[in-house]
Amino acid sequence: MIELLSDINYQPFWLSFKLATSTTAILFVISLPLAWYLSQTKSKLKPLFEAVTALPIVLPPSVLGFYLLWALSTNSPVGAFFEETFGIKLVFSFTGLVVASCFYSLPFMVQPLQSGLEGLNKHMLEAAYISGKSRLETLIRVALPNIKPALLTAVIVTFAHTVGEFGVVLMVGGSIPGETKVASVAIYEMVEVMDYTTAHIYSAIMVLISFLVLFAVYLFNHRQNRKFGGAS
């Protein structure tokens, strides 16, 4: 058994976590201002933004993957621009995977942040403005420290969701070992070539890690809610 486990190539897992970490970090920076805007705005355009943000949840990964594949390839102005200006190839590369994952996982970062910020006591934020604090300082020093469970949920769910993606990754990245062959794609390939032993081990590792991560999040939120006497 030990021999079996030590023989396994763990590179796809390493790649999955590298992808998930990059995606989560980039999405956090992008989503925070977006979620803050959505939670505070009274604009009539809000439902429009919300609908666009939520699209990746309902779209089949193949649809998203197809559009991204087209947009990132040199056939589109975007892909051509990156190739010509920076010499970056966005399809069948790790960079391309990160870009695609950012689209795919966007709602999983924005929505928990937005609902956390919307649940804040409006008067508490107003008290900060009246104290002379800018919106940015209020966000960082008052809003964020008071939505810790939502922050954690957003980061962990985005991370887990990126680790778990398959369709978009396969379409945009293909299966280049060490470059785009992440764990989920690797399992698919194992099954295809009927290497069920490796597929079993890979899958079991995924189940175990996913469970531990989610359990830790729920445990933390449970404790936070008890500590702050939260309603849930």
Place this chain on the structure above:
Amino acid sequence: MIDIDISKELHGSGGEMMLGISLNIGENEFVALAGKSGSGKTTLLRILAGLESGNGRITVGDEVWQDGRFSLPPQKRKIGFVFQEYALFENMSVEQNLLFVRPDRVLADKLLEITELALLSKRLPQTLSGGQKQRVSLCRAMMNRPKLLLMDEPLSALDPLMRTKLQHEILTLHREFDTTTIMVSHDPSEIYRLANRVVVLNQGQVIKDGSPKSVLLESRGSQKFSLEGELLNIIKVDVIHIAVIAIGQQLVETVIDREQANILQIGQKVTVSTKAFAPTILPA
């Protein structure tokens, strides 16, 4: 000092309403804003704070806070605001709540001393009682040494004993810091104790404006005691009738004649009045 001439269309529970307020408030005045709920008191306060938009003009001293489309943001108005439900920064200790506004430790310590919170300075808000929270909120509002202190029913969630204590502290701070204060309140004794002017709003308009004595001490003719209450019961005892009336938290009994007993209905709002020549007043 403060010239207010504003209007705003409100969509309240009672349908459309036009808020139209024209007021001039002098320096160091303590103004109580009274009136039924939905009469526009909170909106007026929020417009003054810059938290809501309105039309018209607000000038404070030689500063223009609002003029047509221009509105000075709340950050620049240098006011203090006390919310009914405290609105403390939950992630910060009592002391940090004050120092967040301005890192002036001397002032923070002084305020905590006045309000007897010094021992609680390291505690988080969620471990405090309602009265303590509101005192923190009051201290926080004073940290910018505001020219104008706005309070939206600051004591209405507190029990009577705590109210009296905080009324005293509010008055101390109002005098100590030379602020001009506008407070929304429903409690006549509170208004009488604190304010030197009462403005009563109804349907978005000022309907009364004067000293607490002239506005609150309503009396008809030569009757000096005039109390509003609810008629709870009429008991017939031999040939007389006794009315039981709830006035505030107190029940009183009074003799009424048969004619009155026939007219009055149980559950009705009534006014009890008498001449006040020589009532007995004893310490409770």
